[in-house]
Amino acid sequence: MSLNRKHLPANERRAITVEAVIELAAKQNPGDITTAAIAKHMNLTQGALFRHFPNKEAIWQAVMEWVKERMLARIDRSAKAAATPLAALEAVFMAHIDFVSSYPGVPRMLFGELQRSEETAAKCLARVLIKKYAERVAELIEKGKSEGEIDPAVDKVAASILFIGSIQGLVMQSLLAGDIGGMKDKAVGVFAIYRRGIEEKS
8 A cells, every 4th residue: 555645634544544544454363463563554654643633543443334234334325225125134144245355454353353352442342243233134124024035933132043053154264264255155045045034025
């Protein structure tokens, strides 16, 4: 990443820093990313980096805030554009996979934060993201039940956990295999199985 302008606005500099961290996280363990590595990736000095962030934790918090805002906005747009609740669930599922394919550093950051034993602002944001995401899925499931698309006996909480867990499993296997690009093809079949498990069999 090369910054040609020496005097970027503060908000733009912070946004570019977040992008730099996500790019680095796609290539290495997020826990090993140092402020020196971030600065080098951006062709900056650490001093210039710290003019916009007081410490590394503040950078991580900004990254998690970026992920939360972008992810929820993307799934909301996908759900809103769909014609039915089941179609919305599929659209959200595929939008999530597409997001991870575009930013493979994101799941590494999320998994890394959630595994930390200490409480941090970034970890709290990661938990908020998962909670709000699950709530949105549960709402779509309830809507599907009321519209006769989804089996009324389906437990919306369990179905939400399974929905997110299916995506997490796909992501984890793809990261282990080093094949993020292959997720999209696999996601179609995985969602088809999920759909058969919750839809109304009338």
